[in-house]
Amino acid sequence: GEDVEQSLFLSVREGDSSVINCTYTDSSSTYLYWYKQEPGAGLQLLTYIFSNMDMKQDQRLTVLLNKKDKHLSLRIADTQTGDSAIYFCASGSYIPTFGRGTSLIVHP
Amino acid sequence: EAQVTQNPRYLITVTGKKLTVTCSQNMNHEYMSWYRQDPGLGLRQIYYSMNVEVTDKGDVPEGYKVSRKEKRNFPLILESPSPNQTSLYFCASSLSNNAYEQYFGPGTRLTVT
Numbered sequence: 001g002e003d004v005e006q007s008l009f010l011s012v013r014e015g016d017s018s019v020i021n022c023t024y025t026d027s028s029s030t031y032l033y034w035y036k037q038e039p040g041a042g043l044q045l046l047t048y049i050f051s052n053m054d055m056k057q058d059q060r061l062t063v064l065l066n067k068k069d070k071h072l073s074l075r076i077a078d079t080q081t082g083d084s085a086i087y088f089c090a091s092g093s094y095i096p097t098f099g100r101g102t103s104l105i106v107h108p
Numbered sequence: 109e110a111q112v113t114q115n116p117r118y119l120i121t122v123t124g125k126k127l128t129v130t131c132s133q134n135m136n137h138e139y140m141s142w143y144r145q146d147p148g149l150g151l152r153q154i155y156y157s158m159n160v161e162v163t164d165k166g167d168v169p170e171g172y173k174v175s176r177k178e179k180r181n182f183p184l185i186l187e188s189p190s191p192n193q194t195s196l197y198f199c200a201s202s203l204s205n206n207a208y209e210q211y212f213g214p215g216t217r218l219t220v221t
Contacts, residue, residue, distance in 0.1 A: 008148070042112075042198055042212030043151075088151065095141070095166075096210065100150030 002026040004099035006089050011105045018076040020102045022089030025070065029091040032065060034074045037086040037101065046087070047074070081106045110135045112213035114199050120219045121189055129184045129216050131199030137211070139202045140182040141166065142174065144195040145215075151198070157182055158204075189220040 006022040024032070030051055035043040049056045049063045049072075056063045062075040072091075076083055084106045090096040112133045121127055133140065141156035143166075153166030157176040171193055173185040182201075186193060199213040 040215075042214050043200075043210075044212065045209045048209070095153065095156060098143075098151040100148060 002091065002097040004089055004091055004097050006087075006099040006102050008100065009103050009105070011107065012079050014079060014081060014106055014108050016079055018074075018079045018083070018104055018106075020074045020076075020087050020089075020104065022072045022074075022099055023070055024072065024089070024091040024097075024099075026091050026097065027067075027070065031092070031096075032063075032072050033088075033090040033096060034061075034063065034072075035088040035090060035098075037088065039085070043088060076104075079104075079106050081108070110211070112199055112201055112211050114197075114213040114216050116216060117214065118217050120221065122221055123190055124188050127186050127189060127218075129186075129197060129199075129218070131182045131184065131213060132180050133182075133199075133201040133211070134180065135201065135203075135211065136179065137201035138179070138204050140176065141200050141210075142172070142182070142184050143198045143200065144168065145198060146195050154184070154197075189218075191220050194218060194220050 003025045012018045033048040034046045036046040037043045054065050060077045064073045086101040086103050088101045089099040115130045138159050142154040143151045152168045154172050155174040157163045197216045200210040202210045
């Protein structure tokens with residue numbers, strides 16, 4: 001079946017940029033997503049990108065898609081302590097497959 | 109307010125005692141699903157439903173049942189819970205099975221002793 005891989009932890013200093021990486025196997029995915037899970041809460045869609053795009057920017061968030069390598073990244077500029085959360089990569093055009101989540105820890 | 113609600117939010121139970129976790133959405137979504145979240149394993153889909161009376165197994169359906177008698181409700185049933193079903197459970201819904209956004213409930217933390 002489809003697989004989505006991402007590293008489990010990322011630690012950054014407040015004000016720096018964070019880059020969370022993800023690889024996926026389903027080359028037929030129409031969408032690729034980033035979901036954010038804050039402590040004690042459910043997942044919330046943060047951003048998504050269509051598979052025919054290679055970049056999407058939304059304020060502090062930049063999503064890069066390398067379809068050839070099946071690699072997706074999420075860059076958060078000027079990372080704040082409020083960005084501390086678990087970030088899930090997901091792929092799929094039918095039922096999304098989620099990665100295991102990357103815990104982003106932002107320290108002062 | 110558009111939302112997905114789950115009840116209960118927390119539950120501690122004993123092995124073998126049947127339980128039901130309810131899920132309800134008020135957005136008239138066709139597609140609903142259940143996930144479990146475990147440390148280091150991320151989200152794994154248990155069951156999903158593409159419409160009323162249409163349900164199908166996800167990746168980890170063993171030990172679970174679901175029903176979809178009405179569009180808004182999608183309860184998760186554990187007929188005989190076991191300790192390996194201790195987990196955090198999320199219900200989600202979306203407009204259709206290929207809609208780009210799923211809306212997640214707040215989660216139900218279940219402990220089976």
